[in-house]
Amino acid sequence: MIKLHDIRKNYRVDNVSVDVLKGIDLEVEQGDFVCILGTSGCGKSTLLNILGLLDEPSSGNYYLNGYNIAEKTNKEKAFIRRTECGFVFQNYNLITDLTVMDNIAVPLGYDGMKKKEREIRAMSLLSKLGMEDLAKKHPNHLSGGEQQRVAILRAISNNPKFLLADEPTGNLDNENTIVVLDLLKELNLEGMTIVMVTHDLEVAKYASRIIRIEDGIIANI
Amino acid sequence: MKCGYSFYRAFSRIRSNILISILIVAQVTIGISAFIYSSNLLFSMKEETEYRENQVRDLLLEITVDDSQTRSTIPITLGDLYEIQNLSNDTAFIYIDIPQFIPYDDTFYEFHLVAIDYSALDLNNSQAYWEPEISVPQEVLNSVIPKGISLKVMPKTLETNVINNGEKEVAFSECIIIPIEYMEDYIAEISSAGIHVEWSADLLPNKELTIRKIESYLSNTHNGGFRYRIISPEVELDSFRFKTDRSIKTIESGSILFICMYCIGQLSAFQVMFERRKRSYGICLAAGAEKSQLGFEISIEIIVINSVGLLLGSVLGIVATTKLDLGIMPGDILTRICPQSFLLELVLVFATILITIISVCNRLGSNHVLSMIRD
Ligand SMILES: Nc1ncnc2c1ncn2[C@@H]1O[C@H](COP(=O)(O)OP(=O)(O)OP(=O)(O)O)[C@@H](O)[C@H]1O
Ligand SMILES: [Mg+2]
Numbered sequence: 001m002i003k004l005h006d007i008r009k010n011y012r013v014d015n016v017s018v019d020v021l022k023g024i025d026l027e028v029e030q031g032d033f034v035c036i037l038g039t040s041g042c043g044k045s046t047l048l049n050i051l052g053l054l055d056e057p058s059s060g061n062y063y064l065n066g067y068n069i070a071e072k073t074n075k076e077k078a079f080i081r082r083t084e085c086g087f088v089f090q091n092y093n094l095i096t097d098l099t100v101m102d103n104i105a106v107p108l109g110y111d112g113m114k115k116k117e118r119e120i121r122a123m124s125l126l127s128k129l130g131m132e133d134l135a136k137k138h139p140n141h142l143s144g145g146e147q148q149r150v151a152i153l154r155a156i157s158n159n160p161k162f163l164l165a166d167e168p169t170g171n172l173d174n175e176n177t178i179v180v181l182d183l184l185k186e187l188n189l190e191g192m193t194i195v196m197v198t199h200d201l202e203v204a205k206y207a208s209r210i211i212r213i214e215d216g217i218i219a220n221i
Numbered sequence: 222m223k224c225g226y227s228f229y230r231a232f233s234r235i236r237s238n239i240l241i242s243i244l245i246v247a248q249v250t251i252g253i254s255a256f257i258y259s260s261n262l263l264f265s266m267k268e269e270t271e272y273r274e275n276q277v278r279d280l281l282l283e284i285t286v287d288d289s290q291t292r293s294t295i296p297i298t299l300g301d302l303y304e305i306q307n308l309s310n311d312t313a314f315i316y317i318d319i320p321q322f323i324p325y326d327d328t329f330y331e332f333h334l335v336a337i338d339y340s341a342l343d344l345n346n347s348q349a350y351w352e353p354e355i356s357v358p359q360e361v362l363n364s365v366i367p368k369g370i371s372l373k374v375m376p377k378t379l380e381t382n383v384i385n386n387g388e389k390e391v392a393f394s395e396c397i398i399i400p401i402e403y404m405e406d407y408i409a410e411i412s413s414a415g416i417h418v419e420w421s422a423d424l425l426p427n428k429e430l431t432i433r434k435i436e437s438y439l440s441n442t443h444n445g446g447f448r449y450r451i452i453s454p455e456v457e458l459d460s461f462r463f464k465t466d467r468s469i470k471t472i473e474s475g476s477i478l479f480i481c482m483y484c485i486g487q488l489s490a491f492q493v494m495f496e497r498r499k500r501s502y503g504i505c506l507a508a509g510a511e512k513s514q515l516g517f518e519i520s521i522e523i524i525v526i527n528s529v530g531l532l533l534g535s536v537l538g539i540v541a542t543t544k545l546d547l548g549i550m551p552g553d554i555l556t557r558i559c560p561q562s563f564l565l566e567l568v569l570v571f572a573t574i575l576i577t578i579i580s581v582c583n584r585l586g587s588n589h590v591l592s593m594i595r596d
Contacts, residue, residue, distance in 0.1 A: 033394045054507055054590050075511055082509020093594060097237040108508040109226035154508065 086155025145176030249530025257538025503593025
């Protein structure tokens, strides 16, 4: 479902070109739970952002369900972001002005779902995790673990085909790390394709496949 | 594009930002109301000037009452009127406005009974004239016109004439016209303000001298009970113009300053607000919002806030126009509510909205999703 071919990314900093990704080839199948491992600064987030259409590669091709992403318009990419892929960040990235329920419903709203339906959908997601009573709260009043679970619910609210998570447990203590990872594992068992970035080997053990990035290329699979 | 959610988000942004929103609305309100007020002054003054310049009869007899004056005397008699007409070589337009308010058959009928010196108008002295469209029953009319005089439909040439009732012009077609010879029948109903003697300066022979003759004739015959002065409203307004124009310009430039402040203030407020919300916009983009949807949200917010300010400012401007008298306008000139002010105001607000939307959306467009989330 995801196919990367010779993906390269370089940044120009002070007129010097820095190569971050130097030719990534990767395939992810439906139902995979892939973990990307690597030292800090090796380009894990860069790769994940490209997968999540938040960034564009400098060269190379990215095929999603057989379609070349480079040929998609911005509008089509936005559509893919809100319907086909969910993104989970290390720092949760919840919108502080909105309630938990409204946060979860953001992708639904931009997809044109009516308010009533959005709320029903958000509530059913929350109730799955037994967090219904947080629905009307604002994110600042939640613990880190709760915030990350809400962020995951937002990412999956529109029933995407795959989920991208950039160090989802990076800011959490052990206990919450396990809760979040269990949730991801459960989603994967329900059929969700997951690509997760981490530099923690313990966390990587939850995945069914580990990829290591070294010096901008994939070291071994 | 899906719009419903954009409205929802725009309003929830206004709500969660209510204090800043109110402050911006206040800024718009103050700017707009000051602008409306000063524009109304400006346009009223312009209209008044035009009106006075275009008046056919531009010399008026002004009769003012001395405090010592006793109620029983009348300011001008029929004899005086004949003498004035004589002195001005038959060029005076003389009429007496006798407002009527008559109950008949459960209805009140309101119209002007006007006694006119027919000599200048070439009319038949034994007739009263009216225009049937006035819709006052014949019985009522017969009860007010002098006995022994018949009512006739007024000639078309007369309908275009106007009388001036102090505040506005009233067309002849809304009046019942009777010969001035009968004025003494109505003595009890005539007030000094109802007596009008008007000239067209161009037609008055030997103008200065004639005016002085008429004024002194009236003073002498009425023993100081009244003051008589022949004035030209146009010239009179001109003598006030310098001071008035300066005052209006002061207010006008003040209000333009306000508008500029409002425009710049709003621009910076929304720019700052954009910086503050950049992350939230970035998150929405990452979650699948299109930039056009966010641009639409931003536009809604800007339009709503400005519209509320526009509405409040207009209302406040109207209130100021009708209630606030800073003593700027000369004499008894009314400050009118001029549609031009509102047209200009709309243009200004529209321009401000457009500039704000373009500048904020431009910022949105030039930012990369990732850099927005990172901030
Ligand atoms: N916008 C940018 N401009 C210039 N250089 C960048 C930019 N974004 C990332 N980089 C550089 O690219 C490299 C890879 O960054 P990336 O965030 O992908 O690393 P990472 O593997 O996720 O690291 P970490 O584990 O610390 O999150 C880093 O050296 C970083 O400095
Ligand atoms: Mg990273």
